[in-house]
Amino acid sequence: MASRVIHALYTDDDVLMDAVKKVRSERYHIEEVFTPFPVHGLDKAMGLPHTRLAITAFMYGCVGLSVAIAMMNYIMIEDWPQNIGGKPSFSFLENMPAFVPIMFELTVFFAAHLMVITFYMRSRLWPFKKAENPDVRTTDDHFLMEVDVANHDVEKLTSFLGDTGAVEIKIVEKDNH
Template sequence: MSSKVIHAIYTDDDLLMQAVKQTREANYHIEEVYTPFPVHGLDKAMGLAPTRLAITSFLYGLVGLSVAISMMNFIMIQDWPQDIGGKPSFSFLENLPAFVPIMFELTVFFAAHLMVITFYMRSKLWPFKQAENPDVRTTDDHFLMEVSVGKHNVKDMSKFLSDTGALEVNLINK
C-alpha cells in the first residue's frame, strides 16, 4: 500500500521555521524536514521529543570507568604487582592517584565511541547505505518539508503550503 506525501520546498530557514509552526497549528503531520545545515530550534518547532543520547553516553562512560578500574586492579595489583620508582603496587587505593588519568581516558573513550555507534544504529546509517534524500537541492540551498496527506484534501493542503511561502509543492507517492 502506497502512502501519499507532499513535498514543500523553501529557500529560507526562517520561512521554513514559520511554515513548520503553521503546519503543526493546522494539524497536518510533518513526516520529515530535510535541510542543508542544522536549523536551530527546528526539533522543538516540529514537536520532536528530546534525545536520550546523553543518558546513553553517561551509561557508556560508567562502563568505561568500570572497565578501567577492573583492568588496572587486575593488571597492576593482582596479576603482576611491581615496584615502580620505589612505590610498591600492593593496594589499589594507595595507587589511586596514579590511576586517575587512565580512568578518565577510558571513560571518555568508551562514552565517545559507543555513543557514535549508538547514534549510527539509531539513525539507521549503515556503511554503504544509499542516501534517502528526496531532492538533491536540499544538500545545497533548499529546505524540504515532507507532510503526510492522510485523509486530508490534497488541493487544500497544497494551497495551504503554498500560502506558507513554499517555492514548490509536489505530491509524491511513496
C-alpha cells in the same frame, strides 16, 4: 506499501521555521524535514520528543570507568605488580592518583565510540545503505518539508503550503519499507 506525501521546498530557514509552526498549528502531520545544516529549534517546532542520548552517553562512560578500574586493578595490582618510582603496588586505593588519567581517558573513549555506534544504529545508517534524501538540493541550499496527505484535501493542503512560503510543491508516492 506506498503513501502519498507533499514535498514543500523552502529557500530560507526562517521561512521554514514559520511554515513548520503554521503546519503544526493546522494539525497536519509533518513526516520529516530535510535541511542542509542544523536549524536551531526545529526539533521543538516539529514537536519531537527530547532525546535520551545524554543518559546513554553517561551509561557508556560508566561502563568505560568500570572497565578501566577492573583492568588497572588486575594488571597493576593482581597479575603483575611492579615497584614504579617507589609506589606501593599492593592496593588499588594507594595507587589511584596515578590511575586517574587512565580512568578519564577510558571513560571518554568508551562514551565516544559507543555513542557513534549508537547514533548510527538509531539513525539506521548501515554500511552501503542507499541514501534517503528526496531532493539533492537539500544538501546544498534548500529546505524540504515532507507532509502526510492521508485524510486531507490535497488542493487545500497544497494551497496552504504555498501560502507558508514554499517555492516548490510536489505530491510524491513515498515507499514505506
